[in-house]
Amino acid sequence: MKPLFSVIIPTFNRAAFIKRSIGSVLDQDCVYAGDIQIIVIDDGSGDQTDQIVSKIDPGKHSIIYEKIAHIGQPGTVRNLALKKVEGDFVCYCDSDDLWLPHHLATAMQEFKKYPHLYMVSNFWGLAKFTVCPDGRILNEYVVPPHPKNIVNTNCRVHRKECLNVVSSFNTSCWGEDQDFFGRIETKYPQSKTGIVTSVNGYIRGGNNLTYLFDQGVKQRYYT
């Protein structure tokens, strides 16, 4: 059966979190059996990611896992995933972030109300995870988002047809996701619900890109 949603999850060395992320996608309310197709593209993780993902039981939904040789470009990894999209709607969940159980339903109500829309964006909150070396999560606070924030990748749900015009992520710049969704916004009618439906895991430490960026580490992952 054809799924309704294709959920793209790019990952790299997130063995401690990816089970929670995929769990939050599988735990959506008000979706039918077989509606969700999860596409995990593993950018050559050196940790237990492959074993953890293979053990996850998708239940009534389906999950695709593919491991590639390490590239280090989120854009390239997401582009690989876009080629595997089967659902009518494309959505995104990063492997260290979470969807709240009403994410897809909130977007679908908006699509139902305004059928001419091509993209619906929800809103997000920021979580501070303190992580032990063994991956256990000690404290979890959700704090107000950074004032500079704009709608991020996890909030977006767009129709597959958008890919006809905006076909791929830019692979050579920082902020490839904002660039991609910005191009969709200029080409297609879209709306923002303002409802918080995802939580960004802000791992303090490790190789979290946003963390490194905020710390002033202008480490370029791109050539």
Place this chain on the structure above:
Amino acid sequence: MSPEISVLMPVYNGCRDGSDSFLRQAIDSILNQTFENFEFVIVNDGSTDGTSDILNDYAKKDRRIEIINNPSNMKIMKSLNIGLLNCTAPYVARQDADDISTVTRLEVQKKFMDDRPETVLCGTGMYVIDEGNHLIMEIQHPCNYQVLRNSLKNGCFIVHGSVMFRKDPVMEVGGYSTDQQYLHAEDYELWVRLASRYVVENIPNRTLYFHRDHKSKIGNVFKKEQEIATRRIMDLARKML
């Protein structure tokens, strides 16, 4: 088809601070539910600002809305009881006029209640948000009946706006108390009476309600009165539960 759920919302001056956006977001969040067969009972408790106009506008657009206008400001306890009398469905879901329900709320809660005939009331966790809908925190309370019943001796662990209950048992215990000493904590007092006779629960791992923390909400304006009433009810709970 007769409605399966009554959504009950009292409102007094919903355009406080010159903005009607909280009230509109609250009403929209109910009208936008994935579960559609409900009636929306709004008790306008003698509002003196533009609330009536907004409510009438909505009622013209959506026939599920029923507005009850109190002749004067009768306070929340009486308003809730008047609203309860006008609810025709077997389930009653509460909603506060400055909060937001997730689109899935009624569907998830109804399924939970349908699956558990014993349960008379179910609450959910809450996300606390600020004026700009930014997430501040998520709170989930004890879920299991026995644990929740014991917890109620130490405070109110059921989010008022998030509850769905069966109407008949609540009417049987007498609805909301109109005793002025419980003002601003009338919900907690009802939960105690209800929990002493029936199964009350919170839905595990589900947070379906955005509670707005803003400067003119009851919990901030009447903070002291609410604390005193809560302490009285805690004493009551320790005797009854």
